[in-house]
Amino acid sequence: MTETLPEQLARLPVQVSLRLGEGTDSFIRRLAQANHLKPSYLRGCLVGPPDYGRGKRPRAERLAAVTGRRQEVLERVLADLVRQKRARPAPDKPKRRVTASADKPALFAAIRRDVQAGEQSVRKLAARHCVSPYMVRQALASPTPPPRKERAAIQGRAKGRVGSAIDVILDEYAATHAGQLPTVGLVWERLLDEHDASVSYGTVHRYMSSHPLRNPDTLTRNPERSAGNYLAAIQQTFHANVLQHYQVLLTAVRREPARHGLDGSFSSMTAFLLGLDAGSSWSMLTGFQEWLVVRLGRGHDLTWPLLVRHLTPGGWTHLLTKQADAAAVITLHRLLRDFFTLRERPDGLARIFLDYQSWMITQDWYQLEAAETAHGN
Structure with missing residues (x-):
């Protein structure tokens, strides 16, 4: 393509105001929404050939063509439209070396x-x-060097901001595409179009490369952790590595239900979980029903499959349509992931029952039963 291509781009009919210091992605998203375009589509046009968007920086001259504004004005107002050159260190300043x-x-x-x-x-x-x-x-x-300090893993702000949104996209896609996972590009585009997220392509790629859905083995990399209090030691009758084994198995079932003899429906997944729970002497899902009751705020007399149905977006439906069934499966897997994350903590199970007890004593039916018991004594 020639350098005259930006002049061939048509000026968009609806323009938005400039905001000093605004990010380029934020401005493009507002501009796309005002013209009823997908932000990912407009961003790809502004990047131009041969990349068209993913992970690349929009070109200032193309943005000037579609907005009708001068390029130098856009470069001055938008904070990251032009990559800032790093200042080179003084040549006479010695560089500090990294010593192994x-x-x-x-x-x-x-x-x-x-x-x-x-x-x-x-x-x-x-x-x-x-x-x-x-x-x-x-x-x-001392002549003996001290050992290096172990540094905690660094989690960027963008990863923490969009991690939950990526999990939702992966869950929905896997549930509707027979356990298959979307590409990094598709997830990045959906973040731009549906979640109004300003995140780099590299951040999405790094997050997905270590995600349990893509690499189930990452669930077993953490060292075994013992229970930190008496209640957890009594209630949790199998070790943390066994609990992680169940998580790996459930991840594999979510990705490929047919390979495990399931049709992917909510009823088959519920039956499968009940079988796993029975095989663990009813220890795998200990506290799950109580945890769901606290999240829902009611339903202490319901079983956990019914509680999951009530927590599904859209609420309880008497007849599960195909769409409602898929939503229930997605909700079940999401709740299980959050539940197992809490269970892995040393005081996780104790915290579940303490929260459940705190919820119970605030209920009218519990106060009535306590009063009747005290009156009977």
Whole structure:
């Protein structure tokens, strides 16, 4: 394509106002909605060939063509339309090196030799060996390097903001496509079009690459954790790794129900879960009914399959249509995931029953039964 292509783009009939400092994706989303276009479609047009959108930055000249505004105005108003160049460090400033653990004993020995030779300034020692003053002080304190500290996994703000939305998209797609998973591009487009999310293609790709639906083995990577209180130790009669095994199995069933002899309906999935629960001496779903009652706010006299039906979007329906059945299956798997996440905590089961007890004592029927019992005694 030639460079004159932006001039061939038609100006959109409806324009939106500019907001100083607004992100490019946010502006494109407002512009698309005002013209009854999908944000992902308009963004792809603004990126242009050969990529058309996914993971690429919209081109300023194409955005200027469809808005009728000058390119320099858009670049000045939209915060991230033009990639900012990073400032290069001064050429005379030495770069600090990253020292591997295996090289630290030799480094510490060299620093200590310099001190014995008469050098006492921590700043000069740090500049000579291209390390931080903190590492110089470590070398002076002991010839043996301390072990590296374990760092917690970093979770970006975008991942925490759109993670639940991605889970919903994966659940709905798997339930309606025989356990198949959508592509990263499809999930990214749905986030833009249906959830008004400004998220990079790379963030969606990283989230999905480690998602249990795509890699069920990730559910078993956590080390076994023992119960942290007496109630949990009494109620949870099988180890955490067994609970994780059931999660892996349920994930596989959700992806490919036919391979496990199921037709994917809510009734077949309920029967399958009841069988698994019976095989675990009724320990797998311990606390599930109580947990659902607290979420629903009623229904202490209902079984968990009925509670799930009440928690399905749209509420209880007497006859399950095909659409309502699919929604019930999606809700069941989502509730099971949240329930197992809580159960894996050391005090998870104890917290479930404490919450259930706190809910019960606020109910009128419980107060009446307690009063009748006290009067009878």
